[in-house]
Amino acid sequence: MLRLLRIDLLKLTSYRAFWVLNILYGLLIIGIPSGVIEFLKWLKSIGADFDNFDPMKIPILYFPDIWQNITYVYTLLKIFMAIIVVITISNEFSYKTVRQNIIDGLSRGDFLKSKLATIFLLSLGSSLLVLLTGLITGLIYTPDVSFSEMFDGVEFVFAYFLDLFGFLVFAFLMTILLKRSALTVFILMIYRPVELILIANLPKAIEGIGNYFPLQSMSNMIEVPFPRYIFREIQDYVSLGFVAVSLLWIVLFVYAIYSKLKASDL
Amino acid sequence: MENVLSIKGLTKRYGRLTAVNDLSLEVGRGDVFGILGPNGSGKTTTLGILLDVINKTSGEFSWFGQPPTKEVRKRIGAILETPIFYPYLSAVKNLEIVAAIKEAPTANIEPALKKVELFERKDDKFRTYSLGMKQRLSIASALICDPEVMILDEPTNGLDPQGIAEIRELIKRIAAEGKTIILASHLLDEVQKVCTHFCVLKKGSLLYSGSVDEIGAGAVTVEVMADQALDGALKNWTGAKEVKQENGRYVVTLAEDQSAVGLNRYLFEQGLVASHLLTQKKSLEKQFLELLAESENA
Ligand SMILES: Nc1ncnc2c1ncn2[C@@H]1O[C@H](COP(=O)(O)OP(=O)(O)O)[C@@H](O)[C@H]1O
Ligand SMILES: [Mg+2]
Numbered sequence: 001m002l003r004l005l006r007i008d009l010l011k012l013t014s015y016r017a018f019w020v021l022n023i024l025y026g027l028l029i030i031g032i033p034s035g036v037i038e039f040l041k042w043l044k045s046i047g048a049d050f051d052n053f054d055p056m057k058i059p060i061l062y063f064p065d066i067w068q069n070i071t072y073v074y075t076l077l078k079i080f081m082a083i084i085v086v087i088t089i090s091n092e093f094s095y096k097t098v099r100q101n102i103i104d105g106l107s108r109g110d111f112l113k114s115k116l117a118t119i120f121l122l123s124l125g126s127s128l129l130v131l132l133t134g135l136i137t138g139l140i141y142t143p144d145v146s147f148s149e150m151f152d153g154v155e156f157v158f159a160y161f162l163d164l165f166g167f168l169v170f171a172f173l174m175t176i177l178l179k180r181s182a183l184t185v186f187i188l189m190i191y192r193p194v195e196l197i198l199i200a201n202l203p204k205a206i207e208g209i210g211n212y213f214p215l216q217s218m219s220n221m222i223e224v225p226f227p228r229y230i231f232r233e234i235q236d237y238v239s240l241g242f243v244a245v246s247l248l249w250i251v252l253f254v255y256a257i258y259s260k261l262k263a264s265d266l
Numbered sequence: 267m268e269n270v271l272s273i274k275g276l277t278k279r280y281g282r283l284t285a286v287n288d289l290s291l292e293v294g295r296g297d298v299f300g301i302l303g304p305n306g307s308g309k310t311t312t313l314g315i316l317l318d319v320i321n322k323t324s325g326e327f328s329w330f331g332q333p334p335t336k337e338v339r340k341r342i343g344a345i346l347e348t349p350i351f352y353p354y355l356s357a358v359k360n361l362e363i364v365a366a367i368k369e370a371p372t373a374n375i376e377p378a379l380k381k382v383e384l385f386e387r388k389d390d391k392f393r394t395y396s397l398g399m400k401q402r403l404s405i406a407s408a409l410i411c412d413p414e415v416m417i418l419d420e421p422t423n424g425l426d427p428q429g430i431a432e433i434r435e436l437i438k439r440i441a442a443e444g445k446t447i448i449l450a451s452h453l454l455d456e457v458q459k460v461c462t463h464f465c466v467l468k469k470g471s472l473l474y475s476g477s478v479d480e481i482g483a484g485a486v487t488v489e490v491m492a493d494q495a496l497d498g499a500l501k502n503w504t505g506a507k508e509v510k511q512e513n514g515r516y517v518v519t520l521a522e523d524q525s526a527v528g529l530n531r532y533l534f535e536q537g538l539v540a541s542h543l544l545t546q547k548k549s550l551e552k553q554f555l556e557l558l559a560e561s562e563n564a
Contacts, residue, residue, distance in 0.1 A: 003366070006366060007363060007366045007367060010359070010362055010363045010366060011352060011355075011363060014354065014355055014356075014359055015352075015354055015355075016354070091352075095350065095351075095352060095353065096350045097350055097351070097352055099319050099346070099350060100345075100350040100351075101367060102317070102318055102319050102339075103317045103318075103319060103339065103344050103345075103346065104339065104340070104344075104364055104367040104368055105336050105337070105339040105340035105367050105368050105369075106336060106367055107336040110336065263321070264321075265314070265319065265320045265321055266319040266320070
């Protein structure tokens with residue numbers, strides 16, 4: 001597996017677009033908490049008056065709230081990382097290098113594994129950056145931090161990892177099916193809204209299955225946290241049930257990619 | 267002799283089109299084997315199946331007497347149709363990927379690049395290469411694993427005469443090292459110049475398979491003209507395989523071990539004098555066209 005990862009990284013490490021997109025995504029992760037702070041400061045400066053409440057005191061970036069808040073926002077941005085996956089994999093088809101890789105001695109399974117290894121590494125790297133960003137931001141803004149509080153809710157970072165990994169595997173599948181990068185990115189962008197519309201229009205009798213649709217089940221791992229600031233009840237933990245469902249979808253996607261590769265003339 | 271490749275009843279259908287039709291072939295160790303056929307005759311499809319990038323419809327094949335696996339492909343150096351590399355990477359980086367896939371030592375990269383005379387340009391990006399350089403790089407890439415077999419598909423396609431000559435020289439040099447080479451081409455001339463054995467494909471079917479020498483040997487003809495009629499005498503000559511009359515000339519196909527000298531001596535002994543004698547080695551081209559024409563009539 002490490003050999004296959006190394007092969008894929010040889011292809012990517014001199015590819016400028018790969019680094020540019022990765023760095024942009026990294027900046028996005030680091031930038032968002034500062035963006036939130038600037039927004040709160042702005043609210044304060046225009047004198048928004050929440051019954052004499054200082055907007056800076058909303059605990060959005062305080063431990064332990066921060067974990068669910070930031071990971072939820074980050075899951076909305078995964079399309080940016082998916083673009084990297086779509087471009088690098090569709091390149092293999094447009095340059096026909098996948099064909100040469102097989103000729104040279106990879107099996108189709110090896111090709112799949114090498115791409116999955118890279119996707120895993122990208123997801124892992126992003127998650128570590130999220131963890132670091134969360135820790136530092138939390139340390140800066142939380143009044144009276146205690147060590148035990150810091151990691152309370154850190155499992156949301158794991159959920160973020162799984163959500164990102166699942167989406168990237170989904171993007172891999174779409175690329176294999178559609179081949180062309182612009183089309184694939186377009187489909188990936190409209191897929192989620194389409195899924196939401198579908199779920200909203202399910203007949204009453206089978207309404208429940210909407211929660212098990214691919215991206216919906218993944219997004220169910222981390223629920224929208226913000227209603228809690230207007231005193232609504234939310235799911236403030238990672239839903240293990242949907243972790244399991246997400247894992248199932250990932251296995252299914254990988255199997256679909258493998259079947260498609262196996263059946264194709266390259 | 268041990269076979270490097272053996273194909274039995276290989277067939278590939280694309281819907282109603284049969285691209286490869288019940289093909290059976292044997293390629294021996296050390297052969298330079300030409301797969302000759304006009305465009306669309308199924309050469310690339312056949313090679314694609316042998317290299318596992320195209321799924322066969324039916325049939326069997328084995329490399330080195332073993333069922334085909336990725337491990338076997340690591341011992342083969344092959345290029346199909348056009349050179350394929352990552353355009354944004356340098357030659358060296360591209361070959362590092364090939365070496366990693368084939369589990370070949372990266373130390374092989376430098377000698378391979380030198381052999382194809384690309385060492386000076388090794389750090390330039392692939393997309394800046396001319397077509398001839400791209401073809402040469404793909405040969406270098408096929409050499410990375412010090413392969414037992416090299417597969418080349420139309421390696422001189424689109425090159426200028428100098429480029430063609432360079433590539434053919436290169437192939438001959440590699441063949442001289444004793445490597446088995448399988449070369450697909452629609453150019454007879456190329457097969458004749460480079461190969462020891464060849465087969466002819468047409469519309470996916472095998473028309474002929476044999477050695478290049480063999481087909482050259484039985485194919486000498488002599489054109490004869492004289493003031494007298496010669497048919498009787500020529501037909502009685504034991505050295506003639508076939509005698510034909512074409513616009514006032516006789517075309518005699520010689521039996522093996524015969525030559526125009528023998529023919530002339532025989533005529534003289536019969537009291538006949540030829541006014542014109544011309545030996546013609548029937549070119550592979552002629553035979554190739556004949557083979558294609560025969561299959562047309564069949
Ligand atoms: N992917 C494909 N789909 C349908 N037909 C194909 C495909 N690839 C090749 N063919 C057809 O198969 C035949 C053999 O093609 P090919 O093997 O490329 O010939 P050659 O290499 O001898 O020029 C041609 O008629 C070609 O049009
Ligand atoms: Mg071809």
